[in-house]
Amino acid sequence: MRHTTSLLLITVGAFAAQLAFVSASHAVPAFSRAHKVECTTCHTIYPELNEYGEAFLKNSYVYVGKGSKASKPAATAPAPAPAAAPAGDTATGEAPVVKGDGDAAKLSKLKAGAMGAVTAAQPAATAAPAATAAAEPAESQSEGLALSGIPEQLPISFTGSINYFTGDRRNMGTGGNDVDFAARSFKLHAAGNFRDKVGFFATYVAYSEQETGGNTSVTPSNNKTDINEFFLQWRHALGTPVNLKIGRFQPKLGLWKTNNKMSVTNNYVPYTYTVGDNSVFRIEQPQDAIEVNSILGKRFFGALGIVNHKGQNEKDGYGHIAYKFGGADYLGNEPNVDLDKEESILDFLTLTAGAYGYYGENGASNSTDPRNTYFRAGLDTELLYKIYRLRMLANYGEDDNVLLAANPWTDVISKAATIEGEVTLLVNLIAAARFEYLQQESAKAAFSNVYLRRYVATIGYAPLENLKLATEFKYEIGQTGVNRIGTLGATFSF
Amino acid sequence: MRKIILLAALITLIASTGADARIKVKGRGANMNFDPASLPPQYAETFNMMTKKCSKCHTMERTVIAIQTGRAPITGQIFDRQAVKAYGIKMLRKPNSEMSKPDIRNVVILLNYILDENKR
Numbered sequence: 001m002r003h004t005t006s007l008l009l010i011t012v013g014a015f016a017a018q019l020a021f022v023s024a025s026h027a028v029p030a031f032s033r034a035h036k037v038e039c040t041t042c043h044t045i046y047p048e049l050n051e052y053g054e055a056f057l058k059n060s061y062v063y064v065g066k067g068s069k070a071s072k073p074a075a076t077a078p079a080p081a082p083a084a085a086p087a088g089d090t091a092t093g094e095a096p097v098v099k100g101d102g103d104a105a106k107l108s109k110l111k112a113g114a115m116g117a118v119t120a121a122q123p124a125a126t127a128a129p130a131a132t133a134a135a136e137p138a139e140s141q142s143e144g145l146a147l148s149g150i151p152e153q154l155p156i157s158f159t160g161s162i163n164y165f166t167g168d169r170r171n172m173g174t175g176g177n178d179v180d181f182a183a184r185s186f187k188l189h190a191a192g193n194f195r196d197k198v199g200f201f202a203t204y205v206a207y208s209e210q211e212t213g214g215n216t217s218v219t220p221s222n223n224k225t226d227i228n229e230f231f232l233q234w235r236h237a238l239g240t241p242v243n244l245k246i247g248r249f250q251p252k253l254g255l256w257k258t259n260n261k262m263s264v265t266n267n268y269v270p271y272t273y274t275v276g277d278n279s280v281f282r283i284e285q286p287q288d289a290i291e292v293n294s295i296l297g298k299r300f301f302g303a304l305g306i307v308n309h310k311g312q313n314e315k316d317g318y319g320h321i322a323y324k325f326g327g328a329d330y331l332g333n334e335p336n337v338d339l340d341k342e343e344s345i346l347d348f349l350t351l352t353a354g355a356y357g358y359y360g361e362n363g364a365s366n367s368t369d370p371r372n373t374y375f376r377a378g379l380d381t382e383l384l385y386k387i388y389r390l391r392m393l394a395n396y397g398e399d400d401n402v403l404l405a406a407n408p409w410t411d412v413i414s415k416a417a418t419i420e421g422e423v424t425l426l427v428n429l430i431a432a433a434r435f436e437y438l439q440q441e442s443a444k445a446a447f448s449n450v451y452l453r454r455y456v457a458t459i460g461y462a463p464l465e466n467l468k469l470a471t472e473f474k475y476e477i478g479q480t481g482v483n484r485i486g487t488l489g490a491t492f493s494f
Numbered sequence: 495m496r497k498i499i500l501l502a503a504l505i506t507l508i509a510s511t512g513a514d515a516r517i518k519v520k521g522r523g524a525n526m527n528f529d530p531a532s533l534p535p536q537y538a539e540t541f542n543m544m545t546k547k548c549s550k551c552h553t554m555e556r557t558v559i560a561i562q563t564g565r566a567p568i569t570g571q572i573f574d575r576q577a578v579k580a581y582g583i584k585m586l587r588k589p590n591s592e593m594s595k596p597d598i599r600n601v602v603i604l605l606n607y608i609l610d611e612n613k614r
Binding site: 035041063327334335339340342343348386387426 | 550
C-alpha cells in the first residue's frame with residue numbers, strides 16, 4: 001500500500017516537479033480571432049506547431065497564400081463565377097466602389113491593397129486581382145482602420161499555466177516541496193501584422209510564481225513582470241524577398257522556438273544548456289538583435305543576425321539555414337501528389353534539416369578583463385510520416401574561459417543531443433518520448449565536468465483546442481544523483 | 495389583383511433561382527450540406543464517406559460555401575479544381591484524417607463534379 005501510494009505520488013508529482021521549470025506557451029488566439037480559424041490550423045496540440053503554423057511564423061504572421069507572389073492561388077486560373085457573391089461584392093465580383101469626395105478609384109485601389117489583396121503582389125495576374133480583393137475575409141474591415149494598418153481586433157491574447165508536480169526532486173529551490181501545486185504563470189501576447197507588410201510579436205509576463213521562503217501560510221506572490229519577446233519584422237523589405245527583424249527575440253538558430261514542443265516542462269537540452277556560472281548564454285534566450293531572414297525557392301530558409309549585449313561593445317553573430325524536403329513548403333503550398341498513382345511513402349514523408357552557428361563572448365559588464373569567447377554549432381532534423389514525428393537535435397559548443405580568470409583559462413567543450421519521437425493517437429491526443437544527453441568537459445580541474453541523461457515521457461491531450469492537459473514523467477541522471485519527477489500541467493489560452 | 499401578380503412573380507423568381515443551383519443544399523449553419531438526392535447515385539458512397547470523415551474536424555458548411563462562392567471561406571483563396579486537389583492532398587496528409595489515397599481521389603472527383611455543376 002505504501003509502495004502504491006509512493007508510485008501515485010511520484011506520478012502525480014511528475015506532473016508538478018517540472019513546474020519549477022515551466023515556460024510559457026506561445027499559442028496566440030489573436031490569430032484565431034483575426035483569421036477566424038481554429039487552433040489546429042497551425043498547431044497539433046498547442047503550442048506545438050504543425051507545418052502550416054511554421055509557414056505562418058516564417059511569413060511574418062501573414063496568413064499563408066495571402067498576398068504572396070509565390071503562393072498557390074497566384075498560380076491558379078481565374079476564379080470561377082461565384083454562384084453566390086459574398087456580402088459586399090458587387091454583382092460583377094469587382095471591388096466595392098468607394099463613395100464620397102476625392103479620387104474614388106484611387107481610394108478603392110488603396111483600400112484593396114490595405115486589405116491584403118493579391119493585386120499588389122502579383123502584377124502579372126490580371127484576371128483575378130479585383131475579385132480576390134473583393135473576396136478577402138478582411139473585407140468587412142472598416143476603411144479607416146484598413147488604411148491605417150491597424151488590426152480590426154485588438155490582437156491580444158492571454159495564456160495561463162497551472163502545474164502540479166511531485167517526485168524525489170533534488171536541488172529544490174526554497175519553497176519547493178515533494179508535492180507541489182502551483183499557478184505558474186500568466187502571460188499576455190500581442191501578435192499580428194500591419195497590412196501584411198510588417199509582422200509584430202510581443203510577450204509580456206504578467207505573473208510568474210515566486211518561490212516563498214517565508215511563512216508557509218503566505219501564498220506565493222508575483223516573481224516579476226517582464227518582456228520576453230518584443231519585435232517587428234519588415235516583410236519583403238524594399239520589395240526584396242528579405243525580411244528584416246528588429247527588437248528582442250529568440251535569434252533564429254534551431255528549427256524550433258522554445259515552446260514548439262509537447263512537453264510542458266524542459267525545452268530541448270541543446271537549446272537550454274549553459275556552461276558554468278559565468279557563461280550563461282542559451283541558444284533559446286531572447287536577445288536584442290537585428291536579423292535578416294528569407295524564404296528562397298519556397299523550401300529554403302536562411303537567417304543572419306547580430307546580437308547586442310549591454311555593457312559590451314563586441315557584437316555576437318549567428319546564422320541559420322534550413323531546407324525542407326517533401327510536405328507543404330514554407331509558403332504553405334501542398335506537395336504535388338499524383339492521386340491516380342498507388343500510395344507511396346514519399347506522399348507522406350517530410351524531412352526538414354537545419355544547421356546553425358553562433359559566435360559570441362560574455363563576461364562582466366563594461367569590463368576589459370579576460371572574457372569568455374564561445375561558439376555553438378548545431379544540427380536539427382525532423383522527420384514527419386503520417387502520425388509519426390521524429391526530432392533529432394545535436395549541438396557542439398566551446399567556451400575558452402568559463403571562469404573569466406586572467407590565468408589560466410579554463411576551456412570547456414559541450415556536447416548535447418536530443419531525440420524525441422511523437423505519435424498522434426487521436427486528433428487531440430499525442431504521446432511523446434524523449435531522450436536527452438549533455439556532457440561538458442574540461443582538462444582543467446577548476447571546472448567540474450557535467451554529465452546528464454534525461455528520459456521524458458509525455459502525453460498531451462486537448463479536450464478543447466485552447467486547453468492543453470499534459471502528463472509527464474521525467475527520469476534524470478546527473479552528478480547529484482537521480483531525479484524522478486512527475487508533472488501534471490494545464491495550459492490555456494484565450 | 496396586383497398582389498397576386500407580385501406573389502406569382504416572386505414565386506417564379508424563387509423557383510427559377512432554385513433551378514440554377516444544380517446541386518441543392520440542405521440544412522443551415524453547422525448542419526448545412528449538399529443534398530445527396532441531387533447527386534447521381536454513383537457518388538452516394540463517396541458523399542457519405544466525405545460527410546463522415548470531413549465532419550470529424552469541421553462542418554460541411556465550410557465546403558458548401560467554398561463550392562458556392564468559389565472562395566475558401568477562411569482564407570478567401572480561390573476554390574477551383576486546383577484548390578480542391580490541394581485541399582485533398584492536405585487532408586490526405588493530415589494525421590488521423592483516416593482517409594486513404596483512393597478515398598481522397600474519389601472526394602476530389604465528387605467535388606470537381608459539384609463545382610462543374612454549379613458553374614452551369
